[in-house]
Amino acid sequence: MRETSRVLDENGIAYAGVGENLAQAGAARFLETTRGRVALLSFASSLWPQARAGEPTGETSGRPGLSPLRLREKRCGAARYARELETYTRCYARLRSWSGGPKSLMFAGLTYKAAENVGHSFEPNPHDVADILRNVRHGRQFSDFLIVSNHGHDPRNWSQEPPDYAQSLAHGLIDAGADAYVVHGPHQL
Structure with a gap:
């Protein structure tokens, strides 16, 4: 993750959804364009538990990883x-x-x-949803256009139907300030 982030930074490629701790992983990242500032915020609903970024506590700096939407x-x-x-x-x-x-x-x-x-059936973790919505509102304050991205395989790669939580989450993200919500991950065309 660190090496990929370094290469993306060196080449001026905007990315989001990973960081040295949970706050960094969940924060919006910005791209300046001639037509305005674009914010990108990303999270993953399909992830191994150990991939989740951790909060800093005491003298511990946190754990690098992904911004999660645990289900x-x-x-x-x-x-x-x-x-x-x-x-x-x-x-x-x-x-x-x-x-x-x-x-x-x-x-x-x-x-x-x-x-x-x-x-x-999937129930999103309410703390993760609250963190994501807060980060969307924050990103909206500092951008002209906000894209939210979710890497998810829910309910499974074979499914042609979106997960049952998708519509209400999409409405919440848009209501919080997202201009676009993109879900990617199922290995299908």
Whole structure:
């Protein structure tokens, strides 16, 4: 990351979404043009947990990495499987503590939920959303045009549908000052 950032800086190429700590990774970067100042703000909703940039604390300078939009995924199954899910939930509850209700089960970091339609559901981390929206408002104050970019593979690379949170997030970003919101990452044309 540092080497790539160095080469981009040396060549005058604007980039965003990475930094030496979380504040730098989330901040808008600017490009001066003859038609005005363009801001670029970027984050990733598809990332390994260790790729997230960290906040500085005390004498620690923070951890280099990405600006994140962490998601809590729920896998939804047909309602006819609700009985089996309840059985697994009762068995699992005896083994260790769990969260959920009679129609959901958290196992191996994922929540499984009985639903009418089979698919995936995602809940964005509210702290990440608040940070991103704050950074959009800040970038808007200092630019004539603001582009927000999200690297995301949600729900999966094979999906032709956007994730369920995409529309409300896009509205929030535009309401906060984004002129354009671009999502890239699924390996499809």
